[in-house]
């Protein structure tokens with residue numbers, strides 16, 4: 001079976017910074033509360049003329065440069081997002097247009113914060129069967145468009161960004177060694193957007209409260225599931241890769257909350273020095289979180305050839321998953 005290998009990564013975060021102090025002017029909160037409960041100091045917010053696919057196009061530059069692969073060579077684009085440019089067409093098609101990736105097929109994946117891990121798993125499966133050879137997996141969000149800036153329970157957490165990985169068949173020992181995906185749809189209402197879909201369409205019943213288009217979350221319950229599921233998924237992929245936790249060089253978790261990450265690391269028996277963190281700067285960027293962190297880790301030299309890298313994510317759905325990659 002062919003293995004998929006990451007040969008290029010890229011990321012982009014919008015220029016505008018929203019600090020905890022900025023948020024404290026909008027809702028009853030404080031920098032100290034947000035830092036102590038989440039580890040987030042600031043997040044990025046897209047400009048009003050920046051769509052999610054614009055962020056992806058910026059992120060793609062770095063990945064093309066690193067891999068030496070050109071847009072026309074790409075044969076599949078997978079875009080993980082819950083904030084696509086349109087309901088129709090898929091954001092991956094818009095990305096295709098912006099990149100000039102004329103030879104690609106394009107599809108979106110909706111698995112919230114676990115979307116990028118889902119994309120990696122799909123890419124791995126297509127490469128293993130020989131169906132596609134050069135695949136781009138994006139994770140990108142403009143969550144600021146679905147965040148209620150009057151709800152202190154959620155608005156302190158989320159930010160905007162994009163990340164991407166280019167995958168090709170591996171010719172050596174490197175590549176994705178194992179992936180695991182899981183969902184529990186019975187817990188859909190712990191983290192969801194109630195309005196705007198067919199369950200509660202806008203327009204049909206007259207004007208509706210615009211906050212129904214925003215993220216609704218039961219933070220405490222999400223927290224418990226996040227720790228349990230990311231820990232469980234991580235242990236499964238480490239075992240399936242035939243490794244012990246000590247052999248993992250770097251853990252790149254979904255950057256949701258510092259306390260969640262610390263609890264998962266503790267569950268795995270992994271020292272925090274081996275955990276890559278950038279949530280202080282970006283907050284939770286959902287599907288963008290893992291590829292943004294992965295790209296920064298690569299560019300900072302935290303990931304080297306031969307390293308075993310673990311990634312795990314968790315999000316609305318509920319969905320969760322993990323992967324072990326030999327770099």
Ligand SMILES: CC(C)(COP(=O)(O)OP(=O)(O)OC[C@H]1O[C@@H](n2cnc3c(N)ncnc32)[C@H](O)[C@@H]1OP(=O)(O)O)[C@@H](O)C(=O)NCCC(=O)NCCS
Pocket residue numbers: 028029030033034037038113152153154156157217219220222223226256257260284314315316
């Ligand atoms: C949201 C979260 C930070 C809240 O932290 P917590 O320690 O669980 O806090 P609680 O929900 O118990 O709330 C404690 C109090 O703080 C208040 N509070 C909530 N947000 C606040 C804020 N931004 N500033 C100040 N106070 C806040 C609550 O209203 C509550 O007050 P009350 O006791 O008077 O009702 C935490 O639950 C969390 O991170 N959950 C996971 C969320 C997540 O990662 N979601 C995305 C998954 S992909």
